[in-house]
Amino acid sequence: MYIGDMMDRNYVMTEPKDLVCIEMKNAGFDLDNIKIPKRVFLLADSIYDAMVAKKCGTYKYPLGGKLYVFNDNTDVGFIKSQMCSPGIAIQAEDLIAGGVKELIHIGFAGGLQSDMNVGQCLITDGAYNDTAIARLYGFDYDFIETSKALTDELYDLMKNNSIDVRRGKHWTTDAGYRETWGQVLDYRSKGALCVEMEGVGLFTIAKYRKCFASAIYVVTDVLNENGWSLGWEGNEIDRSVEKIIKLITYYYRKGRRED
Numbered sequence: 001m002y003i004g005d006m007m008d009r010n011y012v013m014t015e016p017k018d019l020v021c022i023e024m025k026n027a028g029f030d031l032d033n034i035k036i037p038k039r040v041f042l043l044a045d046s047i048y049d050a051m052v053a054k055k056c057g058t059y060k061y062p063l064g065g066k067l068y069v070f071n072d073n074t075d076v077g078f079i080k081s082q083m084c085s086p087g088i089a090i091q092a093e094d095l096i097a098g099g100v101k102e103l104i105h106i107g108f109a110g111g112l113q114s115d116m117n118v119g120q121c122l123i124t125d126g127a128y129n130d131t132a133i134a135r136l137y138g139f140d141y142d143f144i145e146t147s148k149a150l151t152d153e154l155y156d157l158m159k160n161n162s163i164d165v166r167r168g169k170h171w172t173t174d175a176g177y178r179e180t181w182g183q184v185l186d187y188r189s190k191g192a193l194c195v196e197m198e199g200v201g202l203f204t205i206a207k208y209r210k211c212f213a214s215a216i217y218v219v220t221d222v223l224n225e226n227g228w229s230l231g232w233e234g235n236e237i238d239r240s241v242e243k244i245i246k247l248i249t250y251y252y253r254k255g256r257r258e259d
Contacts, residue, residue, distance in 0.1 A: 016097035020063065024098070027062050036061070036099035037069055037077035041248060042088065042202070044107040047241055048080040056249045064094040076252040081105055085131040085174055085201030092205040092213070102150060102212045105202050106244060108237075109170065109194035109217035112184060116193070118229060119236025120219040121165045121244065123155050127172040127199035128187055134204045143169070144203045147212035154214055157251070163243050168193045170217070172200035184223060194219060216244065 024031050043051060051057070057068035057078060069077045077100075082091040092103055111120065126145035134144055151167075158165040171187040173179060176197060187195070199215055206213035218240045222229045 016093040020094055020097040024061070024063065029061060031098060034061070035074055036063065037067075038075045038100065039077070039102040039104065039252075040067070040095055040100045041076075041078040042081035042091070042103060042105045042107075043078055044081055047106055047245065048078065050241065050245055051078055051249070054245070054249065056245075056253060061098070063098045064091045067095075070249075070253050072253040081107060081198065084197045085133045085172060085199075085204075087201070088198040089133050089201035089205050092202050093209070096205065096209045096211050100211070102147075103202060103206060104150070104154065104213070105198055105215040106248075107196060107198060107215065107217055108220045109196035111194050111219040111222035112171070112188045112192050114224040116219055116222050117236070118219055118222060119240045121158065121163055121240050122170070122193050122217045122219065123151060123158065123165055123167050124170045124193070124199060124215050124217065125151060125168060126203060127170050128190065128192055129200045130171060130173040130183075131200045132174065133201045137204050137208045139204050139207060144172075144200050144207065146203055146214040147206065150212045151214040154216060157247065158216075161247055163247065165216075166193060170199060171195045173197060218244070 021031050052068070057070045059066050060069045060077070061067045065079045065082070067077050067079050079095070082088045088105070095103065109122065111118075124146055126143055129142055129144050134141060155165065155167055169191050171192040171194070173195060174197065179195065194217055196217060202213050202215065218237055220232060220237055
């Protein structure tokens with residue numbers, strides 16, 4: 001690096017791979033001589049805890065957090081997802097710098113459409129952008145899409161295994177307590193199925209780094225004209241999470257589909 005480079009106001013001081021290599025070396029790993037999973041599931045807290053409890057994989061690397069690798073398929077791993085767009089964006093940067101090519105977020109979201117139910121599974125084609133991350137990476141767009149081929153694969157997998165899933169767009173915001181009724185009506189009119197806080201951050205990094213990303217959400221609450229329906233005390237959420245965990249562990253631990 002030269003002083004002349006640093007004088008350029010557009011010069012980025014640190015690339016993710018520089019830090020990842022140092023962190024992995026300090027942990028005793030040579031990034032060029034280990035096998036990092038190609039596909040990684042980024043799981044919300046309770047989903048991650050359930051996967052760990054089921055011993056679906058083995059903790060291998062301190063990459064983007066505690067990266068587990070599936071016992072029967074080293075091409076697939078899982079990790080606890082960071083919260084909010086900035087958090088998951090940094091995590092995605094680290095995972096991609098380490099060699100991950102496909103990122104799938106499985107999280108929770110608030111339903112926006114009046115005909116939704118708690119526990120409903122959703123898969124997204126992309127998110128309406130109400131964050132700063134996309135602009136800072138040069139994607140100052142109203143909508144950031146997922147990777148179509150990956151989303152198609154996940155949607156077909158869920159439908160073929162009798163998981164009731166709804167597909168469409170959603171809304172990502174950085175400020176969960178600043179959602180207004182006007183925004184809800186606006187995004188609902190645009191077809192947004194739900195609202196959450198990570199999607200745009202993940203999809204932006206995937207676009208920027210030319211990798212693949214998608215997301216599946218379980219509806220935990222629904223906001224409509226009749227009020228705010230919370231679902232954490234019932235069993236609908238747990239049942240949906242269990243279906244998704246069974247699906248990904250059955251197919252991805254074995255590394256192939258069995259009829």
